[in-house]
Amino acid sequence: MFDSYTETSLVYHPDRCINCRRCTQVCPHAVFAEGKEHVELARPAACMECGACAKNCPVQAIEVQSGVGCAWAMIGAALRGKDMDTECSCGGDTGSCCGQSEEPSCGCGEK
Amino acid sequence: MDTKEHTGSPCSCTTGPQVQSCGCSAATPSATEIRTATSTITLANRFDHFLARWGWKRETAHKVTHGLYRLGNPTADSPVFASANYSLSFDALRSALAGIDAWILVLDTKGINVWCAAGKGTFGTEELVRSIQVTGLESVVSHRKIIVPQLGAPGISWPEVLRKSKFLVEFGPVRACDLPEYLKTHTATPAMRRVEFPVTDRFVLAPVEFVHSALPMVIVAVALWFLVGPVAALAAVSAVLAGTVLFPVLLPCIPTQDFSTKGLILGGVVAIPFAVAFGTNPSLPVWANALAALTPLLIIPAVVSYAALNFTGCTTFTSRTGVKKEIFRYVTAMVVMAVAGSLAGIALGVSRLIGVI
Numbered sequence: 001m002f003d004s005y006t007e008t009s010l011v012y013h014p015d016r017c018i019n020c021r022r023c024t025q026v027c028p029h030a031v032f033a034e035g036k037e038h039v040e041l042a043r044p045a046a047c048m049e050c051g052a053c054a055k056n057c058p059v060q061a062i063e064v065q066s067g068v069g070c071a072w073a074m075i076g077a078a079l080r081g082k083d084m085d086t087e088c089s090c091g092g093d094t095g096s097c098c099g100q101s102e103e104p105s106c107g108c109g110e111k
Numbered sequence: 112m113d114t115k116e117h118t119g120s121p122c123s124c125t126t127g128p129q130v131q132s133c134g135c136s137a138a139t140p141s142a143t144e145i146r147t148a149t150s151t152i153t154l155a156n157r158f159d160h161f162l163a164r165w166g167w168k169r170e171t172a173h174k175v176t177h178g179l180y181r182l183g184n185p186t187a188d189s190p191v192f193a194s195a196n197y198s199l200s201f202d203a204l205r206s207a208l209a210g211i212d213a214w215i216l217v218l219d220t221k222g223i224n225v226w227c228a229a230g231k232g233t234f235g236t237e238e239l240v241r242s243i244q245v246t247g248l249e250s251v252v253s254h255r256k257i258i259v260p261q262l263g264a265p266g267i268s269w270p271e272v273l274r275k276s277k278f279l280v281e282f283g284p285v286r287a288c289d290l291p292e293y294l295k296t297h298t299a300t301p302a303m304r305r306v307e308f309p310v311t312d313r314f315v316l317a318p319v320e321f322v323h324s325a326l327p328m329v330i331v332a333v334a335l336w337f338l339v340g341p342v343a344a345l346a347a348v349s350a351v352l353a354g355t356v357l358f359p360v361l362l363p364c365i366p367t368q369d370f371s372t373k374g375l376i377l378g379g380v381v382a383i384p385f386a387v388a389f390g391t392n393p394s395l396p397v398w399a400n401a402l403a404a405l406t407p408l409l410i411i412p413a414v415v416s417y418a419a420l421n422f423t424g425c426t427t428f429t430s431r432t433g434v435k436k437e438i439f440r441y442v443t444a445m446v447v448m449a450v451a452g453s454l455a456g457i458a459l460g461v462s463r464l465i466g467v468i
Contacts, residue, residue, distance in 0.1 A: 004433045007436070026261060056268060065432075069429035069434040
């Protein structure tokens with residue numbers, strides 16, 4: 001109860017894993033742990049969907065709908081009639097919640 | 112914008128063998144120019160960091176000229192590090208590498224830090240490959256390895272970089288300050304791989320959060336001062352300070368996991384003294400006192416909760432799936448509370464105007 005962060009879009013296919021362990025190097029929350037034959041999905045609920053693991057998996061053993069968990073930008077996108085899932089991300093020229101004068105920042109530029 | 116002008120001269124126009132011109136003041140840097148950086152963080156750098164933390168000209172004033180930098184006296188065998196063209200990112204890297212001879216490849220991330228730019232892709236595979244090519248990095252170093260900050264991984268695909276540039280990406284630790292230890296073995300400990308969100312990191316985010324809410328807060332506070340009185344104005348200030356400063360600091364200490372409910376709890380606590388102050392007027396009837404107490408009890412938690420929800424974008428752990436779920440779960444309730452509280456306050460004001468109370 002009062003925990004919206006128990007679910008994630010992360011999907012792991014251990015049968016495809018070649019145990020290169022790149023995912024364990026790039027995940028900032030230790031979602032993956034080293035295993036004998038393949039890496040283990042150790043802490044799936046800790047996944048923040050940054051997409052680093054999927055981006056760096058050479059055999060597409062990991063899938064995740066990556067994005068930025070920024071309510072400010074998502075609400076702003078919804079109010080402008082835009083897609084909440086695709087409109088917000090950080091660091092771009094348009095549609096960004098970071099560093100754009102026309103839209104107050106959510107502060108993610110300071111991380 | 113020019114690094115020299117805005118970050119207290121961490122670079123100079125000292126040039127390398129590929130140099131065509133000194134271009135430190137040029138808006139578009141020469142692609143093959145090699146600038147010189149030092150590890151010293153000057154007073155001007157610290158002032159720049161201070162301004163960045165307060166959100167001063169975030170779009171333009173904290174950019175570092177992108178391109179290749181030499182730090183110390185690097186040779187062809189020296190390590191290469193990638194960074195963003197945001198002064199806080201660049202300065203964290205160069206100061207952490209004090210005493211180490213290295214090359215720093217600053218990507219054009221539009222003045223955005225590594226992690227946020229990686230999320231968008233501006234700190235990404237294409238920009239890294241482009242930077243490697245336009246700076247002629249392969250003719251500067253003899254090896255084919257580049258150390259990229261771990262938090263750049265959402266934007267950097269090592270297989271793609273290898274395929275397109277022949278450079279092997281090595282993901283360094285999360286924090287630049289761990290680099291000296293990391294470089295001893297080129298292996299990061301589990302602790303180096305984990306991102307944390309300690310109170311100091313949360314606190315430094317408070318100013319920029321507060322600044323964004325400051326103007327509406329002042330307007331509302333002034334309006335309430337004249338319409339209701341100084342205590343009501345103080346309530347408005349308290350709500351914004353609670354949502355933008357107190358909430359980040361107390362984040363892990365407030366019960367529940369959802370930011371919205373944490374905000375409701377904190378806002379409720381902040382509202383109690385105002386409810387007592389407004390709702391205990393002996394000259395008012397019971398119903399009026401009840402409405403007066405209900406007004407801050409409804410509005411302040413709604414405001415703090417909304418500010419808390421917006422803080423998700425600053426954190427190091429909230430997922431889009433979770434934030435989206437929070438929005439659909441709680442925003443309607445926040446709006447209902449704010450509207451109901453406002454109506455209660457308006458009803459009191461009208462009652463006073465027409466002489467009912």
